[in-house]
Amino acid sequence: MAEPKSGGEGNARFASTNWRIITTAQDADLPEARQALAHLCTAYWYPLYAYLRRKGHSADSAQDFTQGFFASLLEHDFLKDISAEKGKFRTFLLASLQHYVANQRVHDQALKRGGGRVHSSIDMPDAESRYAVEPSHTLTAERFFERRWALTLLERVLERLGNEMKAAGKGALFDHLGQALLGGGEAAPYAWIGKELAMTEGAVKVAAHRLRARYRDLIREEVVQTLDDPNAVEEEILALFAALRR
Amino acid sequence: MSRSGTCPICGLPLPKDAPRSLCPECLIQAALPHDSVVTEEDGDAAAEGPQAKVDPTLSHISNVKDTDGSSAWAADLAAPAAPQATSWGADRHHPRPASETPGAASLPTIEGYEILEALGEGGMGIVYRAIQNGTRRPVALKMIQHAKNHGLEQLARFRIEAEAIARLQHPNVVQIHEVREAGGQPFISLELLEGPSLAERLKPGPLPARDAAELLAILARAVHAVHEVGIVHRDLKPANVLFTKTGVLKVTDFGLAKRLDTTDGETVTGQIMGTPSYMAPEQARGETERISPATDVFALGVILYEMLTGHPPFKGTSNLETLRQINSDDPVPPSRQQRSVSRDLETICLKCLEKEPKDRYAGAKDLADDLDRYLAGAPVRARRTPVPVVALKWVRRHPAQAALAATLLAMIVGGAIWAEQASARTRLDQQNAAKLRLDTIDGLDQARRYRMNSAWNDALQAYTRLEANTRGARHADDLHRRAADELAEVQRLIKENADRSREAELFQSFQQLRNDALFLDGSSAFLADTVFGDTDASDDGARRAAPPAQDTIERTRKTARAALAVFGRDRDVRAPLPRSLSEAQRAEIETGCSLMLLVLSEAIVNPLPNEDPKKQAEDALRLLDQAAQSRAQTPALHLRRAACLDRLGDPGAAARERAEAARLAPSDEFDHFLLGLDAYRRREWGLARARFDTALNLRPDSFWSCCLLAVSELNSKPPRAAEAKTHLTACLSQHGNLPWLYLLRGTAYRALGSALSTAARTTRSPDSLAAEAEARFNDAETDFRKAQELDLEHSLQYVLAMNRGVLRFQRGDWNAATADFEEAVALDPKQSHAHASLAQSLRKLGRYEEAITELDQAIALEPENADFHRGRASARLDRDPLPPDQVEPALRDLETAARLAPSGARCAADDQARAGHLLLRLGRYREALEAAENALGLASNSSTAHLVRVSALLELERFDEAIRASDAALAAAPGVTDLYRLRGLARVARGDAPGAIDDYTEALSLAPRDRAVVLGKRGWAYLLTHSYELALRDFEAVILLDSSSSEGYAGRAAALIRLGRTRDALSDVDTSLRTEPTARMYYLAAQTFTQASLRAAEDVARHGRPASRDSLAYEARASDLLRLALERTPSSQRSTFWSNVVARDPGLAALLRNPKVIERLKPSGSPNFRAGDHP
Incomplete structure (x- = not known):
């Protein structure tokens, strides 16, 4: 499971979270801050898009707003407005977007893009197809956003976990052990998996245990990137859990 | 990873967007910190750890063994209430040493729970920390080990009371989740609590009076709730009052365990020594038959006293002394120890501590109410006892002291007293009564199991029998009452369930009927347009907007009426809806009914053959008026009204309605949907698309918007197959079992495939496109197969056969296509298009006779369809050589086709031109000329018609006209090589060989397919102008292009002979005559x-x-x-x-x-x- 490598990397990431770099930067033009912001925007643009769609914007307009919003975020002196929403990137992002959309409506001006700044590459054509599977019924747009945020985070973590396992030559094991991440004795037929992969049941159990531990680490690593205060990780995980409850 | 639609961990349906098909909720829960769990009840985040507290109910319970024969049984069973003293006194066994507490190595497995670790061991069994699988909540599991050693009645009673508390669900009473058996071993699962106990809270000293009053009021209400389910706590004390992490108070330990606690001496002694301060006098005297809610009120008074003063009112140097005080001493008023305690609060406290139960508050609720009054500053109800009464009481109390000693002895030594008393009764009586009680308790237990498993009939029978058996029986009043109460409860639940399930069924059948009606309403478009849009693609794909079939109209009316009737909305548009339905369900019914009225009005306004159109329109208008009553005005309603008014011949009113529709803005998703439906019915696909799209934006899970949007996309020109496919896939994710959705998506895939294969034909690198087209065609096949597997209704089987036939036709698999179309014909021989399509594929197979027969049938079914006549002409003319007897019929077919084609349609001109061409081939030049001129009258740029006209004029030797006609044709359709050739011929005929040479040279410059022929013609023209060398060159070019061209050799011979090369010329003549x-x-x-x-x-x-x-x-x-x-x-x-x-x-x-x-x-x-x- 490549523990040594990822462990070291994980600690490094913990030391300075992306959102912390951004919130503590004095100078908006600090390249690291800008880079960190771009990194976060690329990762979490979709929940914003889904939010706008849920608010009733057409696909085109939601795409324009999202793209434009990030462009303006990266172009302008965004740090000015941060102090009020400091804390969680998630909260900051949603508040800023709401502000941005309101302004856009008033001014109705063409969006300026580009200008040699750092750009986040956003996979727009994919957006509509993802949105099409959203279960939206009764959620408000804000809850929808939170739910989508939590899902995006989970997707990113699972992807990283899967990549790590693949890199360690344990892709098949990961595919079989997905359910084991959820915990639950019944749901993980270790003996059967062992037979499938020519491993002993004990070895599978150990692998499942390690996988769960690594998964918990990764979740925390991912969450902490979006927080100002690394100590608020558990709280944020609980908030994500609340967002996902049905 | 999980193929099924539910999470194996929590059992909830997997959301569509679950990452890697893993339940997101469980995923994040797995990441939650180990010691924090969210409880189900109040959403508190309660920390659970090794030090977590367990409800002490069971933690101090000892083993029970009863092997001493039936007499002790009889004594126990004869007692209507649990004889506490008896059980305490049964001094038999030693508790298990704590060192035997099992480690994690030997955790038991209990179905439905994941056992994490052992928390400790009580007398009665081990307590585990566990997670309940479905809800993922942390629980304490208490196994009642050695159950077989407990008395049956004790176990049964234990269960009865535990289940009563389990049903209670009070925020301040510890929650018992479940009481059941696993592998013969009873266990209870209960809320895991972690907070400090009230005893710990009191350690630092007394509480402020108001805080104490507030806490006790809460506690008293919780105790009251327990009383209400028929249980007296009997052991209320600060150690049994726990707090959650968030400070919510919980009453625990209902003395339940004591039912099983037949005890050994030490434990019991310990218990009594530990807690007698909270006993009421009647308890202290062992008068168990006097135990009542007032006993708990006394204990509440002690707790209040302790909160106010820091210690209980009675506390001697020994337990015996304490018991004595309880029985005979008056408590020291709290205000003497704590000045801040007000008089009212003290009065309340002392009223609880009255020796006689009747002098205390009648119930815990009265106590709570009085505390509330105190807290609100209102006068309390409790009154101080006047001094003479106090004295009298004291005097009365003392004679009891002798009895007290005996009681204490009995409590400590065992059940001897009870046994003595019992021996006074007859053995038979005892045994009968005991047997009845035992049977009844078992029966109640069984009946309750039936009830929990929703085996309602069994439960009803069992309770009825139990209630009858215990009626009037001695020593079984309590059981009779219980049986009667539970029987009434079960009867009520059965009725409720019946009502609810009937209403749920009604709702489902409403949804079904509404969907069916919408499907029927929309299906004329599925059937007529989507499916047949390009069936006849090989000829031309004229689309038809066929009116819905008669039986579809009838079925739509019937289904929509049935949907309305489900909730009585056919008679009264505002009929009330059942209350058991949720708000969302009711809203769905409301919009559904409006929709049904609109659908019904549409079906009604389409008159059946025996109906009067005007009357139908009037009926439809009435329905729309009803729809308007149940729902605010919507633009769609006005549009429907306008359509009805048009039918009624009132264009003025119709225009007003349209203006109103234009004025009203659609207010919600449903309005947009209705407008979409309106446009859909009128086949205005672009408008329908826009409306459905808006509706879908507003409510992305709106199935019908999505579905009809897809159909509109398929019907658009050109079809928007890719979008339709996406939307149908979304529809399928909601209703994966609707076969016609697969059918539609198959059609979308087919359209994608044919667009790609068309593109492949016109591109430079066709391979990848062709492969892509193949893939889409295969997708279509897969969907069609899926639709077939899902049991299509008959009319849709036909649609499927047709669509698959078209697919295979487009893929060039004529045999398979023919089989499909034959199936379609067999399924519905009345469908002209099935016959026509079959004819098309038969033609491809060269089976012309059969093709003609099929087209005969198609024409018999639909004589006015120009395509069919044209197709039949083609089938006749396809044959080579052309049988003479087919000529006249083919000509008639073409004439009919031309006549039936819509006026001004290009195809009519083509039919005429084709007829002219045929006539020309037959040498019927005059008729050919006439047909060509008719064709040109319809379409002046028809090159075929021009060629036929010029050719016919040539054949008729009307050369000047032919030249003029050619001039006109070349003006209308320049660049047609054949026209230059024909004019060349005409010019030759008029002796204008140089002009002809110009024409032929012009034709050659256009790189004609038959270059050799044109060169030959020019060669002859050169011969006419005596340009023998040029003629020779042309003919040699002809021979070079085609060494077997007799014409070339003949021409060269003619040139050579004139150039004097007789020998060569005659050799060429021989060559020209070779074959x-x-x-x-x-x-x-x-x-x-x-x-x-x-x-x-x-x-x-x-x-x-x-x-x-x-x-x-x-x-x-x-x-x-x-x-x-x-x-x-x-x-x-x-x-x-x-x-x-x-x-x-x-x-x-x-x-x-x-x-x-x-x-x-x-x-x-x-x-x-x-x-x-x-x-």
Whole structure:
């Protein structure tokens, strides 16, 4: 499971979270801050898009707003407005977007893009197809956003976990052990998996245990990137859990 | 990873967007910190750890063994209430040493729970920390080990009470989640609590009076709730009052365990020693039959006292002393110890501590209410006891002291007293009563199990029997009451369940009927347009907007009415809806009913054959009025009204309605949907798309918007198959079991495939596109197969067969297509399109006769369809050679097709032009000319018609007209090589060989397919202008292009003979006659030999006899050849050929002057040929 490598990397990431770099930067033009912001925007643009769609914007307009919003975020002196929403990137992002959309409506001006700044590459054509599977019924747009945020985070973590396992030559094991991440004795037929992969049941159990531990680490690593205060990780995980409850 | 739609951990349905098909909720829960869990009840985040507290109910319980025979049983069972003293006194066994607490190595497995660790061991069994699988909540699991050692009644009673508390669900009472057995071992699962106990809270000292009053009020209400389910706590004390992490108070330990606690001496002694301060006097005296809610009120008073003063009112140096105080001493008023305690609060406290239960508060609720009054500053109800009464009481109390000692002895030593008393009764009585109680308790237990498993009939029967058996029985009043109460409860639940399930069924059947009606309403578009849109693609894909079929209209009406009738909305549009339905369900019914009224009005306004259209329109208007009552005005409603008013012949009113519709803005998703539906019905696909799209934006899970949007996309021109596919996939994710969705998506895939294969034909690198097209076609096949597997209804089986046929037709698999269309014909022989499509695939297979038969049937079913007539003509004309008897029918078909085609339609012109072409081939030039001119009247740029006209004029030898017609044609359709050729011919005929050469040169510059033919024509024209060298060059070019061209050799021969190269020329003539020469070849050969004969005759002067001999021989050969030419000419045309061609040919004039030649021609020719025929 490549523990040594990822462990070291994980600690490094913990030391300075992306959102912390951004919130503590004095100078908006600090390249690291800008880079960190771009990194976060690329990762979490979709929940914003889904939010706008849920608010009733057409696909085109939601795409324009999202793209434009990030462009303006990266172009302008965004740090000015941060102090009020400091804390969680998630909260900051949603508040800023709401502000941005309101302004856009008033001014109705063409969006300026580009200008040699750092750009986040956003996979727009994919957006509509993802949105099409959203279960939206009764959620408000804000809850929808939170739910989508939590899902995006989970997707990113699972992807990283899967990549790590693949890199360690344990892709098949990961595919079989997905359910084991959820915990639950019944749901993980270790003996059967062992037979499938020519491993002993004990070895599978150990692998499942390690996988769960690594998964918990990764979740925390991912969450902490979006927080100002690394100590608020558990709280944020609980908030994500609340967002996902049905 | 999980294929099924539910999470195996929490059992909830997996959301569509679950990452890697893993339940997101469980995923994040797995990441939650180990010691924090969110509880189900109040959403508190409660920390659970090794030090977590367990409800002490069970933690101090000892083993029970009862092997001492039936007499002890009988005594127990005869007692109506649990004899606490008895059980305490049963001094038999030693508790299990704590060191035996099992480690994690031997955790048991309990179905439905994940056991994490052992928390500790109580007398009765081990307590585990566990997670309940479904809810993922942390619980404490208490296993009742050695159950077989407990008395049956004790176990049963334990269960009865535990289940009563389990049902209670009070925020301040510890929650018992479940009481059941696993592998014969009873266990209870209960809320895991972690907070401090009230005892711990009191350690630092007394609480402020108000805080104490507030806490006790909460506690008293919780105790009251427990009393209400028929249970007296009996052991209330600060140690049994726990707090959650968030400070919520919980009453625990209902003395339940004591039911099982037959105890050993030490434990019991310990218990009594530990807690007698909280006992009421009746408890202290062991008068168990006097235990009542007032006993708990006393304990509440003690707790209040302790909260106010820091210690309980009675606390001696020994337990015996404490018990004595309880029984005989008056408590020291709290205010003497704590000045801050107000008089009212003290009064309340002392009222609880009255020795006589009747003098205390009648119930815990009264106590709580009085505390509330105190807290609100209102006068309390409790009154101080007057001094004389106190004294009297004291006096009365003292004689009891002797009895007290005996009681204490009994409590400590065992059940002897009870046994003594019991011995006074007759053994038989005891045994009968005991048996009844035992049976009843077992029966109640069983009945309750039935009830929990929702086996309602069994539960009802069991309770009825139990209630009857215990009626009037001795010592079983309590059980009878319980049986009667539970019977009534079960009866009520059965009725409720029946109501609820009937209403749920009604709702489902409403949804079903509404969906069916919408499907029927929309299906005319599925059936007529989507499916047949390009069936006849090989001819032309004219789309038809067929009105819905009669039976579809009837079914739509029936279904929509049935949907409305489900909730009585057919009679009253505002009929109330059942209350058991959720708000969302009711909203769905409301919009659904409005929709049904609109659908019904649409179905009604389409009159059936025996109906009066006006009356139908009036009925429809009435329905719309009803719809307007149940729902605010919507633009769609006005549009429907306008349509009805049009039918009623009131255009003014209709226009007003349309204006109103335009004025009203659609207010919500449903409005947009209705407008979409309106546009959909009118086949305005673009508008329908926009409306459904908006509706879908507002409510992305709106199934029908999504579905009808897809159908609109499929019907758009050009079809938006990719979008339709996406939307249908979304629909399928909601209703994966609707076969027609697969059918539609299959159609979308097919359309994608055919678009790609069309693109593949026109691109430079077709391979990847063709592969893509194949993939889409395969997707279509997969969807069609899926639709078939899902049990399609009959009419849809037909649609499927047709669609798959079209798919295979487009893939060029004519055999499979034919099989599909044959299936379609078999499924619904009344569908003209099935026959027509079958004919198309039969034509491809060369089975023309069968194709014609199918088209006959199609035409019989739908005589007015131009396509069918045109197709039948094609089927007749496809054959080669063309059977003569098919000519007239084919012509008639084409005429009918032209007549039926919509006025001004291009296809009518094409039909005329095709007829003209056929007539031309048949030599019926006049008719051909007429047809061509008709065609040009319809479409002046039809190149076929132009060619037919010019050709016919040429054949009719109206050369000047042919030239003019060619000029006109070239003006209308420049660049048609055939037109230059035809004008060239006409010019040659008019003697304008140079003009003809220009035409042919022009034609050649356009790189015609038949370059050799055009070169040949120009060669002949050069010969006419005596440009023999140029002619020779053209003919040589012809031979170069086609070495077997007889025309080329014949032409070169003609050029060579004129250039004096007789030998070469005659060799070419021989070559030109090598293979099956035509009349023309013989004729041309005859010309060349005639020229050769003339050349030889000219040479006679120079060469003498040989030349003369040659000349004669050539002449003879020429006449033979001419005879052969005449023989090859059809007899009907022979005389025309003779008089118009042969007799007029200046090249042959010399030959025909010779009577001998004429003579030679005679034997073979017709008697018409006479020498005098030529000028």
